[in-house]
Amino acid sequence: MHRSEIKRKIAGTLFVLPAFLVHFLVVTLPGLTLFYYGSTKWNGLGRPEFTGLSNFFRMLTDNDFYLALLNNIIWTLFFFIVPIAFGLAVALAVINLRRSQMLFRSIFFLPYVMSAVVVGRIFSILYSPYIGITSIFKNIGWEGLGNLSLLTNIRTAPLAVAYADHWHWWGFVMVLFLAALHQVNTDLYEVADIEGANAIQKFWYVTLPSIVPTLVTIYMITLIGSFVTFDYVYVMTKGGPAGITEIASTWIYKKSFWDYNAGYASFLSLMICFLCIGFYFIFRIIQKRGLEV
Amino acid sequence: MRIRRRTQIVLLVLISLVALVHSFPFLIMIMNGLRTNEEVSRVLVAFPTDPQFQNLPRVWTKGGYLEGYFSSFIIGIGTVILVLFIITLAAYGIVKLNIFFRNFFTAYFIGSLSIPMFGILIPLYFTFSKLGLANNRFGMILIYSPIYIPFNFLFMRAFFIGIPSELEDAARIDGCSELKTLWYVTLPLARPIMTTVALIVFTFTWNEFLFANVFLSDDAIRTVALRFYKFTGEWQSDYAYIYMASFISIIPVLFLYFFMQKSFIEGMTKGSLKT
Numbered sequence: 176m177h178r179s180e181i182k183r184k185i186a187g188t189l190f191v192l193p194a195f196l197v198h199f200l201v202v203t204l205p206g207l208t209l210f211y212y213g214s215t216k217w218n219g220l221g222r223p224e225f226t227g228l229s230n231f232f233r234m235l236t237d238n239d240f241y242l243a244l245l246n247n248i249i250w251t252l253f254f255f256i257v258p259i260a261f262g263l264a265v266a267l268a269v270i271n272l273r274r275s276q277m278l279f280r281s282i283f284f285l286p287y288v289m290s291a292v293v294v295g296r297i298f299s300i301l302y303s304p305y306i307g308i309t310s311i312f313k314n315i316g317w318e319g320l321g322n323l324s325l326l327t328n329i330r331t332a333p334l335a336v337a338y339a340d341h342w343h344w345w346g347f348v349m350v351l352f353l354a355a356l357h358q359v360n361t362d363l364y365e366v367a368d369i370e371g372a373n374a375i376q377k378f379w380y381v382t383l384p385s386i387v388p389t390l391v392t393i394y395m396i397t398l399i400g401s402f403v404t405f406d407y408v409y410v411m412t413k414g415g416p417a418g419i420t421e422i423a424s425t426w427i428y429k430k431s432f433w434d435y436n437a438g439y440a441s442f443l444s445l446m447i448c449f450l451c452i453g454f455y456f457i458f459r460i461i462q463k464r465g466l467e468v
Numbered sequence: 469m470r471i472r473r474r475t476q477i478v479l480l481v482l483i484s485l486v487a488l489v490h491s492f493p494f495l496i497m498i499m500n501g502l503r504t505n506e507e508v509s510r511v512l513v514a515f516p517t518d519p520q521f522q523n524l525p526r527v528w529t530k531g532g533y534l535e536g537y538f539s540s541f542i543i544g545i546g547t548v549i550l551v552l553f554i555i556t557l558a559a560y561g562i563v564k565l566n567i568f569f570r571n572f573f574t575a576y577f578i579g580s581l582s583i584p585m586f587g588i589l590i591p592l593y594f595t596f597s598k599l600g601l602a603n604n605r606f607g608m609i610l611i612y613s614p615i616y617i618p619f620n621f622l623f624m625r626a627f628f629i630g631i632p633s634e635l636e637d638a639a640r641i642d643g644c645s646e647l648k649t650l651w652y653v654t655l656p657l658a659r660p661i662m663t664t665v666a667l668i669v670f671t672f673t674w675n676e677f678l679f680a681n682v683f684l685s686d687d688a689i690r691t692v693a694l695r696f697y698k699f700t701g702e703w704q705s706d707y708a709y710i711y712m713a714s715f716i717s718i719i720p721v722l723f724l725y726f727f728m729q730k731s732f733i734e735g736m737t738k739g740s741l742k743t
Contacts (some may be wrong), residue, residue: 180566182712186646188559188568192623194554195573198580198614205591208584212591219594253575265486268479275480281729282487285494288725288732290675293714297493306509341722342493351737406677410697424586431590433680441590448587455582463737 176369179437206448213442218435230442240443242418243426246333250422251401253337254344259393261341262348265380269349270356273375280353283346291343295410298339302326332412336420340407355389356382387460398450423447495582503710508707523712530703531713535688537697537720539605544673546609548666550614555665556658559624560650564636574625577618585615588680593682603686611674611683614736620665623738628654664735667728671721692717 213230215223234240269279286294301307302325313321325335363381372380405424408414414421414429423443431440500508501523502516528534561567562574592611593602601607631654639649655662677693684690690698696717703709725732 184566184568187561187565190565190646191558191567194558194617195576197550197554197610200579201610201614202583202585202588203580205595208591208595209588230469252679265483268483271476271479272483275483279483279487280733282491285491287736288671288675288721290677290693290696290721291688291720292675292677292697293717294493296696296710297497297714301493301496302712303490306512306707308512310512310558311643347491347736350733354737384628399584403584404564405586420593427590437590438719443586444590446682451584451587452582 182440198406202324209441209445209448212376212438212444215438215441217363218436219431219437220435223438226344226438230439234442238330239418240423240426243414243421243423246420246422248401248405249333250337250404251398253334254341254387254397254401255394257337258341258348259390259397262345263352263386266349267378270353275376280350283349285346287347289343290424291340291406292410294343295339295407298335298342299326299411302335326412327416332416333420336407336411340404351393352386353388355386359385391458391462395454398458399454402450402454404449406452479632497711497714500708501715503614503708505624505706505708508711509705520708523708524716525708527699527712527716530709531695531699531716532687533692533695536690536692539684539689540674540691540693541720542605543608543612544670545619547612547616547673548604548669551610551620551669552662552665554613555617555621555624556650556655556662557564559628560654563625563628564633564654565646577621580618581622589679596683602683603689605689608673608680608683608691610675611679612669616665616669616672620669623665624661626657627658631657660731663728667724667732668735671724671732674721692711 212223213248214225214227216226217223265283269276272279302309304310304322304324307325308320309323309325311321312323323331327329359382364377367377367381381407403424404422407430408420408422408425409428410422414425424447427440427443430436430443496513499514499516502519502521503514504520507514518557558573562570567573578656596602596607596611601610635653636649639653644652674691674694676691677697680694681697684694696713699713703713
């Protein structure tokens, strides 16, 4: 290579460097330090004290963490089913409307741009037994239902929190489906009509295969998102009542910033990172394979 | 799918019902913010027949929203500028210039999409505290920017690949430097995509709660989302105020949403890879 060419190559590399450096220094490097902090006993302020694998053994017997993870799995299942089924159903209906389609799209998508703290608080009020939705039952004389406090009742709290997040989320899912449905080749429906297929057959053999890539993407976002979700639980219940809505992120947060167990919390964060990175690459492989088939 | 007129009307009615139930929390927020606290405590749903517009300035002052808006705008606009600046340079460099480690950089940004931001909260907080970057608006800009770098870089890269190099070559023959070519030739073409990126990044920073709550403890620089959270704790039983505070907290985003819906929805759904 000529000198001038090397010079030009260096100049070109300088264009990419700022983005790389900001990302590397703020995300990747701190991420790598998790390996170190995760093997220490550390309160976040003083010097970390190296303790090897002790945090790993601590996790093995930490039942509260497993309960939190179990809640993440339940949360994932809820979001695997409810918003996706609802979003798809509404998208299938909305696509048949002509002029009003854009209007409904805007209405259903709106909560997605709203702050989670605001949505969480509005729903907290709506769930309150004094002035919330259940107070309507009190007015018609159903005292039992009327006094139900959705967020402090062990049976209803998880569903109540998940529903608030679902309200904010499903419109986004619906719009993704709507975009995918617009891509379906309409000739195929005509062929299906000629063959005498009914609506269910048309959905199964024409619509569904065309939206599978979108479905895979939504499942990926849902799965990864479910293991790092935080805002709704923190704002609405802080993991209560009695830990029934505790999830991994709120548990790690409390360990670090309330109990000053930054070492152990770093180890758990590392586990969550592994989980998400694993999911991400599994889904990328599925997506690639899917395109070849 | 072609369907009959009758089915279409039934669908329209059904969807309108869903839309009504779906909009209920939003409508309640708007209406109840304009009623008195006593009224809201007595009846959950009612039209504000005697609208209490003074709720707005009252909550604005009590919640410290002036400082909140100031802080959120600085952080939001700062992040937008930094992200746009560095991803444009990077995408231009990778697509149009001869550089070292091209494949490495691309692979790095694709791979880094997998790192969950929550995972690095703890080491980042303690590192930033030591460096004096916690409790600092510039520190927040530094944290928010990389969250959006990988995806938007790839987004921008795909767009630049689509721009024919002949345009830039012509500018270079006319004696433009690389930066000048980028500025006068490539960027004007990328304006729509940059608007979309700006909208998404701004909305995200405006709404973000977790990192802001951990990093910004100094009251003077706390963002709108944090002030709202604190306000709802202090005025727990003044429900009309909380509804009004909710509204105040989302005004800029609502405003952007109503006027730029198309870029919003398209940008966010294209950006769905981001976690």
